[in-house]
Amino acid sequence: MALSERQKGILKFIADFLRRHGYPPTIREIGAKVGISSTSVVNYNLGILERDGYIERDREISRGIRLAGGLASLTGRIQIPLCGRIAAGDPIPIPDDSFPTETIELTRDILKEEEGLYALEVKGDSMIDALVHDGDIVIMKHQKEAENGEMVAVWLRDKGETTLKKIYHEGERVRLQPANPLLEPIYVHPRDVEIQGKVMVVIRRLQASPS
Amino acid sequence: MALSERQKGILKFIADFLRRHGYPPTIREIGAKVGISSTSVVNYNLGILERDGYIERDREISRGIRLAGGLASLTGRIQIPLCGRIAAGDPIPIPDDSFPTETIELTRDILKEEEGLYALEVKGDSMIDALVHDGDIVIMKHQKEAENGEMVAVWLRDKGETTLKKIYHEGERVRLQPANPLLEPIYVHPRDVEIQGKVMVVIRRLQASPS
DNA sequence: TTATACCACGAACTAATGTTCTATGTCAAG
DNA sequence: CTTGACATAGAACATTAGTTCGTGGTATAA
Numbered sequence: 350m351a352l353s354e355r356q357k358g359i360l361k362f363i364a365d366f367l368r369r370h371g372y373p374p375t376i377r378e379i380g381a382k383v384g385i386s387s388t389s390v391v392n393y394n395l396g397i398l399e400r401d402g403y404i405e406r407d408r409e410i411s412r413g414i415r416l417a418g419g420l421a422s423l424t425g426r427i428q429i430p431l432c433g434r435i436a437a438g439d440p441i442p443i444p445d446d447s448f449p450t451e452t453i454e455l456t457r458d459i460l461k462e463e464e465g466l467y468a469l470e471v472k473g474d475s476m477i478d479a480l481v482h483d484g485d486i487v488i489m490k491h492q493k494e495a496e497n498g499e500m501v502a503v504w505l506r507d508k509g510e511t512t513l514k515k516i517y518h519e520g521e522r523v524r525l526q527p528a529n530p531l532l533e534p535i536y537v538h539p540r541d542v543e544i545q546g547k548v549m550v551v552i553r554r555l556q557a558s559p560s
Numbered sequence: 561m562a563l564s565e566r567q568k569g570i571l572k573f574i575a576d577f578l579r580r581h582g583y584p585p586t587i588r589e590i591g592a593k594v595g596i597s598s599t600s601v602v603n604y605n606l607g608i609l610e611r612d613g614y615i616e617r618d619r620e621i622s623r624g625i626r627l628a629g630g631l632a633s634l635t636g637r638i639q640i641p642l643c644g645r646i647a648a649g650d651p652i653p654i655p656d657d658s659f660p661t662e663t664i665e666l667t668r669d670i671l672k673e674e675e676g677l678y679a680l681e682v683k684g685d686s687m688i689d690a691l692v693h694d695g696d697i698v699i700m701k702h703q704k705e706a707e708n709g710e711m712v713a714v715w716l717r718d719k720g721e722t723t724l725k726k727i728y729h730e731g732e733r734v735r736l737q738p739a740n741p742l743l744e745p746i747y748v749h750p751r752d753v754e755i756q757g758k759v760m761v762v763i764r765r766l767q768a769s770p771s
Numbered sequence: 772t773t774a775t776a777c778c779a780c781g782a783a784c785t786a787a788t789g790t791t792c793t794a795t796g797t798c799a800a801g
Numbered sequence: 802c803t804t805g806a807c808a809t810a811g812a813a814c815a816t817t818a819g820t821t822c823g824t825g826g827t828a829t830a831a
Contacts, residue, residue, distance in 0.1 A: 371626030411622040415582030
């Protein structure tokens with residue numbers, strides 16, 4: 350069943366309004382914009398939109414409208430606390446339960462799981478590599494173990510710093526391979542490395558990076 | 561001024577509620593959750609949260625609360641059409657107005673503008689570089705011009721392929737510099753290159769890429 | 772024509788929800 | 802002790818906003 354012009358207009362207005370205000374419009378606000386003088390007509394059309402699966406409504410609740418399905422991808426969102434900036438030498442901050450001041454949000458088509466994830470903004474050049482630059486955001490998964498070839502954040506006990514490298518367990522030693530082929534690998538004792546987490550996603554902003 | 565436990569709770573509840581319902585809570589709903597029996601107390605605390613810049617309020621409007629600033633990532637979402645996959649040799653598909661089958665969603669703290677943006681998934685090795693790998697998602701901005709040093713997708717007329725390179729205008733020629741320092745730059749006539757768009761963001765999934 | 776479904780209007784009603792006001796308790800400074 | 806800023810209650814009030822209902826127009830099918 351195709352939507353009428355009016356219904357398309359309503360849908361569009363709801364989405365617009367939602368983006369601009371952060372909360373859904375009332376029936377009367379919709380009516381005013383779309384050119385409907387009667388609240389019942391809006392209500393009627395909202396009923397159709399709901400029946401056809403374009404929106405969801407909570408009855409008896411003001412502004413109880415939400416966009417449904419692919420329009421909102423409300424369900425497919427992942428909130429990741431942005432724990433702060435890191436630079437080599439700093440320990441990676443532990444994500445705490447207090448209210449995160451900032452969060453990064455991704456959709457589930459980029460990243461599946463949510464548990465144990467946290468984001469860091471890379472600061473400074475010391476950890477830089479072909480893969481990770483200043484200003485990048487890396488999304489980490491908290492874990493102590495890593496498979497060969499995984500990109501991990503490791504704490505080098507003897508050097509007292511943290512770095513992002515690919516890790517390879519080679520018997521009595523651990524090879525930490527920079528992603529940049531120009532750089533030489535580092536070999537350390539398993540005892541001297543502590544895996545802080547695994548890199549899941551790297552987000553690099555080339556321009557238009559505010560903040 | 562630090563937030564009290566109560567205020568943190570309110571803030572957290574608003575964010576939670578917003579994510580679950582798609583619209584903000586009422587004063588009474590907040591009160592019920594946080595354990596405040598009086599609407600005026602909630603109102604009072606909301607006033608403080610607003611004064612300190614954690615939320616914004618629209619007075620006289622039901623559910624007229626929105627998270628501010630970095631917290632607004634909840635609402636400040638950007639939908640970017642995922643136009644498809646590219647590989648060197650293919651022309652970059654033109655974003656059309658038909659309903660995008662897939663979209664990538666980012667928050668505004670990663671990317672400001674929305675107009676003229678589209679996303680591509682990099683397929684195959686031909687365009688690969690230290691910066692862009694197979695499977696990466698690049699977010700492009702449609703434009704025909706580029707400044708020196710910008711990473712752009714260019715159509716090489718004589719070779720009949722598209723590639724991602726840093727561009728430098730050098731008088732009578734154009735230098736296309738791979739991000740990978742191991743690779744040599746390409747020099748071409750300005751006539752033979754057509755800029756398809758500028759790379760704004762690169763998203764690299766290291767693992768857990770479901771495709 | 773007549774019936775029926777669909778769409779629209781406007782008014783009245785009611786529930787939901789923000790605002791305001793008064794009162795109370797706490798705590799630190801004067 | 803008194804004062805004043807701050808935090809909290811509770812209740813009355815005023816609007817906002819969703820719901821319902823009676824009415825009328827326009828098609829299409831019987």
